[in-house]
Amino acid sequence: GAGVSQSPSNKVTEKGKDVELRCDPISGHTALYWYRQSLGQGLEFLIYFQGNSAPDKSGLPSDRFSAERTGGSVSTLTIQRTQQEDSAVYLCATMMTGYGSYEQYFGPGTRLTVT
Amino acid sequence: KNEVEQSPQNLTAQEGEFITINCSYSVGISALHWLQQHPGGGIVSLFMLSSGKKKHGRLIATINIQEKHSSLHITASHPRDSAVYICAVGIQGAQKLVFGQGTRLTINP
Numbered sequence: 001g002a003g004v005s006q007s008p009s010n011k012v013t014e015k016g017k018d019v020e021l022r023c024d025p026i027s028g029h030t031a032l033y034w035y036r037q038s039l040g041q042g043l044e045f046l047i048y049f050q051g052n053s054a055p056d057k058s059g060l061p062s063d064r065f066s067a068e069r070t071g072g073s074v075s076t077l078t079i080q081r082t083q084q085e086d087s088a089v090y091l092c093a094t095m096m097t098g099y100g101s102y103e104q105y106f107g108p109g110t111r112l113t114v115t
Numbered sequence: 116k117n118e119v120e121q122s123p124q125n126l127t128a129q130e131g132e133f134i135t136i137n138c139s140y141s142v143g144i145s146a147l148h149w150l151q152q153h154p155g156g157g158i159v160s161l162f163m164l165s166s167g168k169k170k171h172g173r174l175i176a177t178i179n180i181q182e183k184h185s186s187l188h189i190t191a192s193h194p195r196d197s198a199v200y201i202c203a204v205g206i207q208g209a210q211k212l213v214f215g216q217g218t219r220l221t222i223n224p
Contacts, residue, residue, distance in 0.1 A: 031210065043201065043214040056210060091158065104148070104212070106158040 002026070004094050004107035012113045013082055021077045021110045023092030031095040033104065034067055034077050038088040046090075049075060050097060082114045118142050121202050121215035129223055134189040136218045138202030141183065145205040148212065149176050149187050152199040161187070161200075192222045 005024045013019050025032050034046040045059040049069040060066070064082075069075040079086055089111050093104040119140045128134055138147070149161040162169050162176040164185070169176050173192075178185040189196055202215040 033211070035212075042216040043203070043212075045211040045213070048210045050210060059211065093158075103160045103163050105160065106150075108157040 004092055004105050006090075006092050006107040006110050008110060009108065010111045010113075012115060015084060015114055016081055018078065018080045019082055019112065021079075021090050021112070023075045023077070023094075023107060025073060025075070025092070025094035026105055029094035029096055029105070030072065031097045031102075032069055032075050033093045033095070034075070035091040035093065036088045037091060037109075038085075041088075043091070046077070079112075082112075084114050087112055087114045117216070118213050119202055119204055119215040121200075121218050123218060124216065125219045125221075127221045127223065128192055130193055132192050132222075134192050134196070134220065134222075136187045136200050136202075136220070138185045138187070138215055139183060140185075140202075140204050140213075142204065142213070143207035145207050147178055147185050148203040148205070149185075150201040150203060152201060152217070154198070158201070189220075194222045194224050197221050 004026055007022045011019055030051045032049045036044045036046055047060055047067045048056040064080045067077045089109040091109045092107040095104045096102045122137045146163050146165045148163050150158050151161050152158045161174060164176055164178050173190045175188040187200060197220055199217040199219050201217045203212040205212055
């Protein structure tokens with residue numbers, strides 16, 4: 001079956017512009033995560049959605065970052081007034097949930113370059 | 116100090132060698148994940164474990180909960196194993212993963 005998909009795969013934007021990144025989860029996966037990987041850095045948690053619960057936004061680096069998940073499926077990560085330090089690969093991962101812990105399935109990522 | 120520490124940061128070996136990558140963590144966890152990231156490629160989950168040992172092909176992952184330590188072993192290493200290997204822990208009581216900095220493995224033919 002289809003895995004996690006993300007779009008666009010690459011995005012180049014000018015400093016100060018807003019961008020929207022999209023994640024399409026695996027069908028039936030109720031948990032969805034956004035992560036960021038800056039050049040030469042490790043992965044960094046941004047936000048987590050689980051069903052209809054309030055999202056865990058504790059990893060968002062500033063109020064310029066926001067995300068939503070409509071209908072428990074597709075998610076969009078929005079970065080307003082982009083800055084050069086926002087340049088990174090943004091990864092989405094989804095997971096089934098229930099009793100115990102489950103494997104996360106990662107999308108291919110969106111490479112964002114802010115010029 | 117990072118909550119998740121991996122060693123070594125970089126590892127170069129010859130084809131056929133036995134490889135060990137280590138991960139130590141300092142927080143309570145629900146599970147530990149080993150991930151593989153190829154250059155220019157996406158991330159693939161190799162193992163998720165909360166106790167004991169798991170084996171898949173030439174890969175073996177172990178975890179010692181008391182010592183807060185995990186190891187990833189690769190037997191009969193091959194150049195196609197060259198990648199960045201990332202240890203990540205699920206924080207107990209939370210849903211987020213905390214990642215190590217990764218170990219860049221290069222296997223030369």
